[in-house]
Amino acid sequence: MDIVKDLLNGSRLALSRTITAIENEYDEAVDIMKELYPHTGHAFVLGITGPPGAGKSTMTDKLARAYRNMGKTVGIIAVDPTSPFSGGAILGDRIRMNSLTLDEGVFIRSMGTRGSLGGLSHKTADAVKALDAFGKDVIFVETVGVGQSEVDIVKAADTTMVVLIPGMGDDIQAIKAGILEIGDVFAINKADHDGADKLQMELNMMLDLDGEMKEWRPPIQKVIASQGEGINELVAQLDKHYSYIKENGVLEQRRHERTRTELMELLNASIGRYITNSIVKTGRLDNYLEDIKSRANDPYTIVRSLLDELLVK
Amino acid sequence: MMEKRIRVLVAKPGLDGHDRGAKVVARALRDAGFEVIYTGLRQTPEQIAEAALQEDVNVVAMSILSGAHPHLFPKVVELVRANGMNDTLIVGGGVIPEGDIPALKEAGIAEVFTPGTPTGNIVEFIKANVK
Ligand SMILES: Nc1nc2c(ncn2[C@@H]2O[C@H](COP(=O)(O)OP(=O)(O)O)[C@@H](O)[C@H]2O)c(=O)[nH]1
Ligand SMILES: [Mg+2]
Numbered sequence: 445m446d447i448v449k450d451l452l453n454g455s456r457l458a459l460s461r462t463i464t465a466i467e468n469e470y471d472e473a474v475d476i477m478k479e480l481y482p483h484t485g486h487a488f489v490l491g492i493t494g495p496p497g498a499g500k501s502t503m504t505d506k507l508a509r510a511y512r513n514m515g516k517t518v519g520i521i522a523v524d525p526t527s528p529f530s531g532g533a534i535l536g537d538r539i540r541m542n543s544l545t546l547d548e549g550v551f552i553r554s555m556g557t558r559g560s561l562g563g564l565s566h567k568t569a570d571a572v573k574a575l576d577a578f579g580k581d582v583i584f585v586e587t588v589g590v591g592q593s594e595v596d597i598v599k600a601a602d603t604t605m606v607v608l609i610p611g612m613g614d615d616i617q618a619i620k621a622g623i624l625e626i627g628d629v630f631a632i633n634k635a636d637h638d639g640a641d642k643l644q645m646e647l648n649m650m651l652d653l654d655g656e657m658k659e660w661r662p663p664i665q666k667v668i669a670s671q672g673e674g675i676n677e678l679v680a681q682l683d684k685h686y687s688y689i690k691e692n693g694v695l696e697q698r699r700h701e702r703t704r705t706e707l708m709e710l711l712n713a714s715i716g717r718y719i720t721n722s723i724v725k726t727g728r729l730d731n732y733l734e735d736i737k738s739r740a741n742d743p744y745t746i747v748r749s750l751l752d753e754l755l756v757k
Numbered sequence: 758m759m760e761k762r763i764r765v766l767v768a769k770p771g772l773d774g775h776d777r778g779a780k781v782v783a784r785a786l787r788d789a790g791f792e793v794i795y796t797g798l799r800q801t802p803e804q805i806a807e808a809a810l811q812e813d814v815n816v817v818a819m820s821i822l823s824g825a826h827p828h829l830f831p832k833v834v835e836l837v838r839a840n841g842m843n844d845t846l847i848v849g850g851g852v853i854p855e856g857d858i859p860a861l862k863e864a865g866i867a868e869v870f871t872p873g874t875p876t877g878n879i880v881e882f883i884k885a886n887v888k
Binding site: 456457460461463464467468526527529530531532533534535536538539542545546551552553554556558 | 761762783784786787788789790791792793794795796797800803804807808810811812813840841842
């Protein structure tokens with residue numbers, strides 16, 4: 445396909461259109477991904493998550509520049525929430541990354557969360573693959589928050605960095621379960637504000653309680669992203685984690701797990717779509733709904749009989 | 758199962774010091790269900806065209822208050838088209854004298870919105886003309 449050939453030859457327009465096809469679930473996206481797949485698996489994928497306003501985009505900008513200075517090419521996917529009311533979104537992460545726009549070694553794409561969160565994680569994973577096939581060495585995925593959806597998205601990452609800021613008070617208690625598990629590296633940003641040391645101490649205590657059995661003890665790095673302070677140290681920590689997971693088989697294991705999840709999800713989604721399409725097109729869906737409403741039939745029986753009919757040969 | 762959204766780059770070219778107007782438009786477009794990519798103040802035409810490319814937007818909406826539109830608007834059109842984005846709708850707004858509008862349209866600006874235009878008109882224009 446031309447778009448694939450163009451992308452592999454370095455066309456940014458082809459890359460951009462590919463990500464659009466992924467986001468909009470165009471049929472051609474499957475054909476494109478099929479051909480890109482053999483070219484993936486080379487990039488270092490870094491997930492960055494944390495509360496809104498923590499400085500994730502500012503930090504991504506500075507980290508991207510640090511990697512550029514080391515001669516690496518960079519891809520960035522910045523996810524912001526879609527309004528549940530209008531379906532629209534204001535995607536403002538580029539505001540912090542303007543100095544990267546004209547660097548040919550950097551490609552930034554903003555994405556809204558849109559409809560289903562499950563759909564989002566597979567779309568971001570595919571967008572990462574497109575950037576990977578395009579030849580990016582390091583790919584950042586920025587997402588807001590530390591809820592379940594973000595956890596799913598960071599599954600596309602090799603290394604996950606959690607950004608926290610002082611002054612979150614007892615919030616850290618509330619989110620601790622989620623963040624302790626997903627963070628490979630912690631950044632305490634806005635260290636120019638009061639409370640960074642206290643936060644570091646609390647976080648250290650939690651990690652020590654949690655991490656006794658673990659081989660990798662997540663480091664905590666204080667950063668002032670807006671001034672670029674602590675960025676080089678942060679890069680060193682990220683590189684250390686990447687080396688660690690490469691050398692100890694963790695990376696291989698994570699990628700194996702990821703491949704498994706992706707295959708299962710794709711399979712489930714495809715089977716679901718196949719069955720849904722066939723009952724919607726034939727109008728059988730409406731009949732089923734009528735039967736259920738009048739209690740002449742029930743959803744469980746219908747699903748079972750559909751599986752028998754459509755899948756069991 | 759398609760999930761298409763109209764994507765709009767809201768851009769502030771030139772040296773204007775504030776972006777209240779652009780933010781009002783950005784919010785109106787979001788409320789109309791568009792995905793708005795906002796890049797902040799003081800963008801060069803090169804930055805705008807490159808962001809439009811990377812974001813694969815359907816629309817570029819620019820606003821200028823400083824009077825630099827006769828140069829900057831056409832330059833953005835030229836650069837966006839040079840990137841192979843031939844279908845991208847490009848509109849402009851801000852403090853723009855009536856007399857300048859024909860030349861801007863000639864240069865490829867699809868529509869010019871002067872101060873006081875209800876944001877609903879901008880939404881309608883985009884919906885009617887986006888490809
Ligand atoms: N004081 C201070 N402000 C910062 C720092 N890093 C970022 N900011 C500011 O925090 C705000 C939110 O930053 P942003 O990167 O957009 O946060 P995000 O929502 O996590 O992506 C912006 O106004 C930044 O300028 C920092 O280290 N110190
Ligand atoms: Mg951000």
